[in-house]
Amino acid sequence: GENVEQHPSTLSVQEGDSAVIKCTYSDSASNYFPWYKQELGKRPQLIIDIRSNVGEKKDQRIAVTLNKTAKHFSLHITETQPEDSAVYFCAAKGYNFNKFYFGSGTKLNVKP
Amino acid sequence: ETGVTQTPRHLVMGMTNKKSLKCEQHLGHNAMYWYKQSAKKPLELMFVYSLEERVENNSVPSRFSPECPNSSHLFLHLHTLQPEDSALYLCASSQAQGRPGEQFFGPGTRLTVL
Numbered sequence A: 001g002e003n004v005e006q007h008p009s010t011l012s013v014q015e016g017d018s019a020v021i022k023c024t025y026s027d028s029a030s031n032y033f034p035w036y037k038q039e040l041g042k043r044p045q046l047i048i049d050i051r052s053n054v055g056e057k058k059d060q061r062i063a064v065t066l067n068k069t070a071k072h073f074s075l076h077i078t079e080t081q082p083e084d085s086a087v088y089f090c091a092a093k094g095y096n097f098n099k100f101y102f103g104s105g106t107k108l109n110v111k112p
Numbered sequence B: 001e002t003g004v005t006q007t008p009r010h011l012v013m014g015m016t017n018k019k020s021l022k023c024e025q026h027l028g029h030n031a032m033y034w035y036k037q038s039a040k041k042p043l044e045l046m047f048v049y050s051l052e053e054r055v056e057n058n059s060v061p062s063r064f065s066p067e068c069p070n071s072s073h074l075f076l077h078l079h080t081l082q083p084e085d086s087a088l089y090l091c092a093s094s095q096a097q098g099r100p101g102e103q104f105f106g107p108g109t110r111l112t113v114l
Helices: none
Strands: A004-007 A010-014 A019-025 A032-038 A045-051 A056-059 A062-067 A072-077 A086-093 A100-102 A106-111 B004-007 B010-013 B018-025 B031-037 B044-050 B053-057 B064-070 B073-079 B087-094 B103-105 B109-113
Touching: A004 A086, A010 A019, A019 A086, A019 A106, A032 A062, A045 A056, A045 A062, A045 B103, A072 A086, A100 B044, B004 B087, B010 B018, B018 B031, B018 B087, B031 B073, B044 B064, B044 B073, B053 B064
Parallel strands: A010 A106, B010 B109
Antiparallel strands: A004 A019, A019 A072, A032 A045, A032 A086, A056 A062, A062 A072, A086 A100, A086 A106, B004 B018, B018 B073, B031 B044, B031 B087, B044 B053, B064 B073, B087 B103, B087 B109
């Protein structure tokens, strides 16, 4: 089955700096890659996603890039703010649309 | 709350108890999921129901028993659990058609097994 690895496990940045979180996947048939943000004590919420027919997608300060050949995708957050502090999870959807594989999460801390 | 709701939000049970977790989605989705979230571990997929049929059982011990009576409700029945089963249990739902893949999560049930 699919194996998703996520790095780093923790990331600390100064407010205003950029943050990058990387994920790799193993199944070349995976075709949908969402990113979730989970604040302390709250549910994971989708913040951005990308499909395999697209290389990059942006939404204000957040962007995701996908390299299908290398089987990796990354989350980029620019001009970080303290409210960006949370745990971020990447995921890959396999060929079976019902099955998602999650990375282990990255705890982002944005220092004011 | 709207979207995906879960009850109870917190549950403490002994190893000999029987309890059930409930999930309800108000989004008109046709797929529902149970995940286990433990500290410092990825989200672990437990069960998937699509059109009320179980399509995935990810090697989950039989002390966890899911039930999906209709497309809006999902239960997780618990019996003779172990302390290592203590975790946050998240329900999610998604829609196959339209924009396939996007999942919406419930707030979770924090389970503690004594």
